[in-house]
Amino acid sequence: MSKLRVNAFSISVDGYGAGPCQDAENPVGLGGLALFEWVFGTRTFQRMHGGGGASTGSTGIDDDFAARGFDNVGAWILGRNMFGPIRGPWPDLAWRGWWGDNPPYHVPVFVLTHHARAPLEMEGGTVFHFVTGGIHEALARAREVAAGKDVRLGGGVATIQQYLRAGLVDEIHFAIAPVLLGRGEHFFGDLDLPALGFERSEHVATAHATHVVFTRR
Amino acid sequence: MSKLRVNAFSISVDGYGAGPCQDAENPVGLGGLALFEWVFGTRTFQRMHGGGGASTGSTGIDDDFAARGFDNVGAWILGRNMFGPIRGPWPDLAWRGWWGDNPPYHVPVFVLTHHARAPLEMEGGTVFHFVTGGIHEALARAREVAAGKDVRLGGGVATIQQYLRAGLVDEIHFAIAPVLLGRGEHFFGDLDLPALGFERSEHVATAHATHVVFTRR
Numbered sequence: 001m002s003k004l005r006v007n008a009f010s011i012s013v014d015g016y017g018a019g020p021c022q023d024a025e026n027p028v029g030l031g032g033l034a035l036f037e038w039v040f041g042t043r044t045f046q047r048m049h050g051g052g053g054a055s056t057g058s059t060g061i062d063d064d065f066a067a068r069g070f071d072n073v074g075a076w077i078l079g080r081n082m083f084g085p086i087r088g089p090w091p092d093l094a095w096r097g098w099w100g101d102n103p104p105y106h107v108p109v110f111v112l113t114h115h116a117r118a119p120l121e122m123e124g125g126t127v128f129h130f131v132t133g134g135i136h137e138a139l140a141r142a143r144e145v146a147a148g149k150d151v152r153l154g155g156g157v158a159t160i161q162q163y164l165r166a167g168l169v170d171e172i173h174f175a176i177a178p179v180l181l182g183r184g185e186h187f188f189g190d191l192d193l194p195a196l197g198f199e200r201s202e203h204v205a206t207a208h209a210t211h212v213v214f215t216r217r
Numbered sequence: 218m219s220k221l222r223v224n225a226f227s228i229s230v231d232g233y234g235a236g237p238c239q240d241a242e243n244p245v246g247l248g249g250l251a252l253f254e255w256v257f258g259t260r261t262f263q264r265m266h267g268g269g270g271a272s273t274g275s276t277g278i279d280d281d282f283a284a285r286g287f288d289n290v291g292a293w294i295l296g297r298n299m300f301g302p303i304r305g306p307w308p309d310l311a312w313r314g315w316w317g318d319n320p321p322y323h324v325p326v327f328v329l330t331h332h333a334r335a336p337l338e339m340e341g342g343t344v345f346h347f348v349t350g351g352i353h354e355a356l357a358r359a360r361e362v363a364a365g366k367d368v369r370l371g372g373g374v375a376t377i378q379q380y381l382r383a384g385l386v387d388e389i390h391f392a393i394a395p396v397l398l399g400r401g402e403h404f405f406g407d408l409d410l411p412a413l414g415f416e417r418s419e420h421v422a423t424a425h426a427t428h429v430v431f432t433r434r
Binding site: 180189198 | 423
């Protein structure tokens with residue numbers, strides 16, 4: 001059964017999933033990079049972004065969680081701000097995502113937006129599809145191409161909240177970073193995850209993050 | 218220098234410091250006890266509440282944090298709901314706190330309330346003083362009796378937030394419990410701790426909780 005999963009979703013102690021003032025220089029907002037310190041040193045991240053060889057980066061719990069996020073994933077869904085800093089109509093087609101020519105997805109990625117755009121084929125198997133019909137359409141299309149594999153919901157905060165409230169998320173893994181952000185995209189406060197059926201299925205902490213997985217009954 | 222400290226303040230992954238619907242049967246609200254599972258097994262808690270001998274309960278990191286909360290504390294400050302479930306004027310003087318005849322404080326405790334009441338002397342050195350003049354008056358009186366020792370701010374959420382916003386808290390220790398509450402007293406979301414000068418001074422996790430201490434510059 002294909003699941004809709006959130007993996008490696010990093011939040012601060014004070015519940016922020018991104019800092020404020022996202023722009024081209026600050027893809028996860030001011031101060032937001034601190035949320036991801038647990039992942040930067042892992043072998044999974046280093047292989048994908050670091051340009052290191054197969055033996056670069058740490059193994060262990062943090063790496064296992066980072067790696068697990070790519071297991072059995074047939075498609076991704078992203079909110080538009082996860083794709084780029086542009087708001088409103090596309091001024092041109094110059095913006096091709098945060099990741100360069102070869103993004104780390106290697107499968108179809110469905111980007112939620114109010115502004116239509118032709119699919120964008122990148123190197124390495126990633127194809128960005130721009131979905132203007134809302135979260136249900138994006139999930140239906142992602143499930144179709146995933147062909148039995150899971151769909152990973154990458155973020156951001158508002159997109160994950162929408163899918164959670166619609167009762168569509170099966171599993172969510174939080175990596176709690178030992179930092180405060182103070183401002184930005186707050187994840188909790190009006191989101192009742194127990195009422196939505198979530199129960200803890202895993203809990204393990206490292207020196208860099210506390211990993212907690214909640215699964216929907 | 219006498220500090221105003223928050224110790225062993227337990228929060229859920231989703232940022233709640235207590236569950237909803239506090240009443241006489243649910244001192245920390247519905248589901249709120251799950252926040253404190255990390256402390257119940259510790260030697261410090263067992264000595265204070267468990268009736269066990271000196272060797273009952275676990276030692277180690279969780280116990281160290283529980284014990285540290287009582288070191289060098291000369292007075293406490295509590296919001297009224299930390300003292301009891303009664304709202305509005307005191308109907309009579311029958312309510313004497315959640316803790317029985319010998320509360321675990323053993324020093325003067327200043328209870329913030331809008332409804333005056335004579336001091337209440339308990340066994341073991343605890344004296345509850347009811348302060349109607351607000352947070353600054355409570356802190357001044359607590360500092361005076363603490364005579365150079367620290368003042369511990371016990372909670373609840375609204376009381377700690379008030380002291381934080383007033384710039385009066387020097388140190389706050391969060392114990393993040395690996396649970397969701399979904400509803401209740403939410404601690405974060407409109408509280409910018411970095412802007413208030415807080416920086417992380419400690420981070421260590423156990424199987425039961427993630428401990429993070431923030432200290433004001």
